[in-house]
Amino acid sequence: MNASRTARERVRAELVREITDIARVQLASEGASGLSLRAVAREMGMVSSAVHRYFPTKDDLLTALIVDGYNSVGAAVEDADAAGPPDDFGARWLIVCHAVRNWALARPHEYALIYGSPVPGYRAPEDTIGPASRATTVYGRILGDAHRAGRLSPPDICPPVPPILSTDAEIIRSLMPGVSDDVITRAITAWTGLYGMISFELFGQFNNVVTHRAELFDHNMRGLARFLGLPD
Amino acid sequence: MNASRTARERVRAELVREITDIARVQLASEGASGLSLRAVAREMGMVSSAVHRYFPTKDDLLTALIVDGYNSVGAAVEDADAAGPPDDFGARWLIVCHAVRNWALARPHEYALIYGSPVPGYRAPEDTIGPASRATTVYGRILGDAHRAGRLSPPDICPPVPPILSTDAEIIRSLMPGVSDDVITRAITAWTGLYGMISFELFGQFNNVVTHRAELFDHNMRGLARFLGLPD
DNA sequence: AATCGTCAAGAGCACTGCTCTCGATTTATC
DNA sequence: GATAAATCGAGAGCAGTGCTCTTGACGATT
Structure with missing residues (x-):
C-alpha cells in the first residue's frame, strides 16, 4: 500500500522534473517572461491544462x-x-x-x-x-x-x-x-x-x-x- | 508652410509624449513585462492600432x-x-x-x-x-x-x-x-x-x-x- | 466490487502584440 | 484654389498567452 502510493507519487515527481527541465531549456532561449506553460506542454505532448495540475500557476513554475x-x-x-x-x-x-x-x-x-x-x-x-x-x-x-x-x-x-x-x-x-x-x-x-x-x-x-x-x-x-x- | 508642417508634427510629438507618460505610469505599477500597448491605448481613449503608428512595436516604446x-x-x-x-x-x-x-x-x-x-x-x-x-x-x-x-x-x-x-x-x-x-x-x-x-x-x-x-x-x-x- | 481521488483532455474567457484594410483628414504639389 | 499624396484613427482579425471549468477515464482504497 505504501509502495503503490509511492508509485503514483513517483510518476508525479518524474513529471514535475520533466516539466522543470523543459522549462529551463525554454528559459535559456526565451528568458523568464518568454516562458510559456503552453509551450512546455506542447513540448511534452501534453495539453496545457494538464501542466496546471503540477504547477497551478506560472509563478509556481518560476519559483521551482x-x-x-x-x-x-x-x-x-x-x-x-x-x-x-x-x-x-x-x-x-x-x-x-x-x-x-x-x-x-x-x-x-x-x-x-x-x-x-x-x-x-x-x-x-x-x-x-x-x-x-x-x-x-x-x-x-x-x-x-x-x-x-x-x-x-x-x-x-x-x-x-x-x-x-x-x-x-x-x-x-x-x-x-x-x-x-x-x-x-x-x-x-x-x-x-x-x-x-x-x-x-x-x-x-x-x-x-x-x-x-x-x-x-x-x-x-x-x-x-x-x-x-x-x-x- | 513650415508652421503648418510643424502643426501636425507638434500634435504628433504631443501624442508621443502622452503615450510615454502613460506607459511610465503603467511601468511603475506593472513592471516592464506587464506593460501593454493596449492598456496604454485604452487609457488614452485610443484604439490599440493607433498607438502602433507612433511606436511600431513594443520594443520601440521600451526603448523610449x-x-x-x-x-x-x-x-x-x-x-x-x-x-x-x-x-x-x-x-x-x-x-x-x-x-x-x-x-x-x-x-x-x-x-x-x-x-x-x-x-x-x-x-x-x-x-x-x-x-x-x-x-x-x-x-x-x-x-x-x-x-x-x-x-x-x-x-x-x-x-x-x-x-x-x-x-x-x-x-x-x-x-x-x-x-x-x-x-x-x-x-x-x-x-x-x-x-x-x-x-x-x-x-x-x-x-x-x-x-x-x-x-x-x-x-x-x-x-x-x-x-x-x-x-x- | 463500489467509491473516491487523481488525471489528461478539451472548450472557453479575457487578454496580449501585431497586421491589414478602410474611410477621413491633413499636407504637399501643380 | 484644386488635386494628388501622405498620414491618421478606427475596426476587424490572427495567433498567441495564462488560467478556469467541465467531462470522462483510470487507478487506488475501503
Whole structure:
C-alpha cells in the first residue's frame, strides 16, 4: 500500500522534473517572461491544462526554477571551495568569485532570474530563502576561517562602523563568528561588488567599454580581496 | 508652410509624449513585462492600432522609456554634483551615490528597466548608449577633478594592473584624463559596487538580512571612497 | 466490487502584440 | 484654389498567452 502510493507519487515527481527541465531549456532561449506553460506542454505532448495540475500557476513554475537556480549556484560555489586549498584564504575567495562568474556566464538567464530584476507581480515565497543563502554561507565560511586562522587583517582605511549597523551585523556574524563589524560591512561591499560586476557584464553595461572582462574581473576581485584583508 | 508642417508634427510629438507618460505610469505599477500597448491605448481613449503608428512595436516604446530613464538618472546625478562643494571630492562622490540610490528607490521599475536584467528578446539600439553614459561621465569628472587637484591618493593595497587591461583603460581614461590604470580599475570596482549595492537592495537580496539599508549604503560608499583614494 | 481521488483532455474567457484594410483628414504639389 | 499624396484613427482579425471549468477515464482504497 505504501509502495503503490509511492508509485503514483513517483510518476508525479518524474513529471514535475520533466516539466522543470523543459522549462529551463525554454528559459535559456526565451528568458523568464518568454516562458510559456503552453509551450512546455506542447513540448511534452501534453495539453496545457494538464501542466496546471503540477504547477497551478506560472509563478509556481518560476519559483521551482528559482529554487533550482539558487541550489545550482550554491552547489557550484560549494564544490569550487571544497576543491581549493583550505588554508589559502585569498585563493579560496578568488576561486569562489570565478565559480560564480562562470556559472552565470553559462546560464545567463538563470542568473538574471535570481539576481536580476524580479519578475513583476512575482512574490518570492519563503522556499527560496534557504537555497538563496547557500552561496553566501560559503563566503562567510572563508572569511570566518581566515579570521580564526589569524590571517584576516583588513587595511585601516575605512571609517568606523555606525553603531546602528550592529544589529544587522549580528545576523551576518552567525556566518563568520568572531569577526568585527568592520569586516562584516567590508564583506557586504565585496559581496555586492562581486555580483555588481557580474551583473554589469551580463546585463550589457560593459558594452562598448570593457572588452577584457575575465581579466578585469579577476583583477578587481583581487583588489576586493585586499580590501577585505585576505592574504595574497 | 513650415508652421503648418510643424502643426501636425507638434500634435504628433504631443501624442508621443502622452503615450510615454502613460506607459511610465503603467511601468511603475506593472513592471516592464506587464506593460501593454493596449492598456496604454485604452487609457488614452485610443484604439490599440493607433498607438502602433507612433511606436511600431513594443520594443520601440521600451526603448523610449529606457532612453528617458537614462536621461532622468543622468540629470539627477548631474544636478546633485553641481549642487555640491566642487572641491570636496569625497563629498561629491557620496552625494552622487546617494543621488543614484534615491533616484532608484523612487522609481524601482525604471531602475530595473535600465540596470536590471534586460527584457528578453529586446536588443538595445544605439540611441541608448549616449544617455547611458551621462551618469558615468559625472563619476569620471569627480575622479578626474580630484586627480588634477592632487587629492587622489589610493591606498597601496591592490596588485599591479595586468598590461592587457591597458587598452580598456584607455577608453575610460577619456572621462578622467591623466589617472593611472590602477585608479581606473578601482573606479570600475567602486562603480559596480555602487550599482551592485542598489540592485541587491531593490531586487530583494537584502531581505531578512539587512534592515538599516540607508546607513549601510552610506557607510559602504564611504569605504569605497577610501578604496578609491578620495579624501575624507 | 463500489467509491473516491487523481488525471489528461478539451472548450472557453479575457487578454496580449501585431497586421491589414478602410474611410477621413491633413499636407504637399501643380 | 484644386488635386494628388501622405498620414491618421478606427475596426476587424490572427495567433498567441495564462488560467478556469467541465467531462470522462483510470487507478487506488475501503
